[in-house]
Amino acid sequence: MDYVNIRRQAASIRKGLFDQGYLDEQFYQLEDLQDDASPNFVDEVVTLFFRDSLRLMANIDQALDKCAKDFNKLDVYMQQLKGSCTSIGASKMKTECTAFRDYCRDENIEGCMRSFQKLKREHSVLRQKLESYFQQLRQAGPIECATRPSK
Amino acid sequence: MGSGDSEMHVLAVDDSSVDRAVIARILRKSKYRVTAVDSAERALEILEMEPSVDMIITDYCMPEMNGYELLRKVKESSELREIPVVIMSSENVPNRITRCLEEGAEDFLIKPVRPSDVSRLCGRVRH
Numbered sequence: 001m002d003y004v005n006i007r008r009q010a011a012s013i014r015k016g017l018f019d020q021g022y023l024d025e026q027f028y029q030l031e032d033l034q035d036d037a038s039p040n041f042v043d044e045v046v047t048l049f050f051r052d053s054l055r056l057m058a059n060i061d062q063a064l065d066k067c068a069k070d071f072n073k074l075d076v077y078m079q080q081l082k083g084s085c086t087s088i089g090a091s092k093m094k095t096e097c098t099a100f101r102d103y104c105r106d107e108n109i110e111g112c113m114r115s116f117q118k119l120k121r122e123h124s125v126l127r128q129k130l131e132s133y134f135q136q137l138r139q140a141g142p143i144e145c146a147t148r149p150s151k
Numbered sequence: 152m153g154s155g156d157s158e159m160h161v162l163a164v165d166d167s168s169v170d171r172a173v174i175a176r177i178l179r180k181s182k183y184r185v186t187a188v189d190s191a192e193r194a195l196e197i198l199e200m201e202p203s204v205d206m207i208i209t210d211y212c213m214p215e216m217n218g219y220e221l222l223r224k225v226k227e228s229s230e231l232r233e234i235p236v237v238i239m240s241s242e243n244v245p246n247r248i249t250r251c252l253e254e255g256a257e258d259f260l261i262k263p264v265r266p267s268d269v270s271r272l273c274g275r276v277r278h
Contacts, residue, residue, distance in 0.1 A: 026263050029263065029265065030173070032266075033173070033176045033177065033180060033266075035180070037179075037180075038176060038179075041172075041176055044172065045169060045172050045173060048168045048169050048172055049169050051168075052167065052168055052169060079212070079241075079242075080167065082241070083167060083170065083241040083262065084167055084169045084170070086241060086262060086263055087167070087169045087170050087173055087262065087263050088169060
């Protein structure tokens with residue numbers, strides 16, 4: 001197996017995630033928390049994030065389907081999702097969560113729905129890219145060390 | 152030392168599994184022993200079984216009982232009131248911060264919490 005190329009691909013995916021604005025500085029903070037005592041910490045936290053975010057987004061979908069829109073409930077769900085996005089550095093998703101909450105405040109249901117569709121797309125793209133990234137890292141083995149992209 | 156061990160024992164409370172994992176990791180890297188729970192109610196159960204916790208760090212926004220209410224319960228208890236309580240929140244709401252500090256919170260951290268935030272707290276952990 002060509003580990004050099006696999007590592008190169010992983011590094012390229014990672015760089016792209018930052019360059020295209022999907023991830024921000026907070027992701028570096030997670031990487032800094034990873035060490036020999038917790039060698040898969042970032043992978044584990046990202047896995048938790050996608051598990052929780054799918055659940056929250058399902059709740060939001062259900063709430064948006066109801067005839068009587070409960071903007072308070074929608075805002076609570078989105079506040080939770082935004083918090084998780086902030087914690088892993090999911091920058092584009094965080095921005096869309098903020099937009100959704102603004103629409104909730106204005107009780108603009110069309111705005112909420114548009115924003116939510118965009119959020120789901122961002123979520124899907126981020127998930128696909130991060131799954132690919134971590135798959136490459138696992139294939140490359142434990143020697144792989146994430147390095148910050150050059151500025 | 153509060154627990155009688157060399158490691159300080161911190162009780163971390165957050166309903167978000169992501170945030171719970173992150174704060175637990177930050178605390179463990181800072182050499183604290185950590186018990187992480189997902190609700191204030193569970194935190195109170197732990198405190199009843201093991202009152203020799205050296206610090207509580209809790210999220211503010213949680214369903215059922217929030218962090219402020221947990222803070223009040225701790226400060227109302229003769230057994231628990233000496234335990235420093237730190238509140239975390241993703242929202243910077245001045246009234247909320249003031250209310251928590253007036254109720255006796257040791258500090259109020261805006262998420263995402265950083266290792267430097269935890270380093271700043273180490274001098275305030277109960278001995």
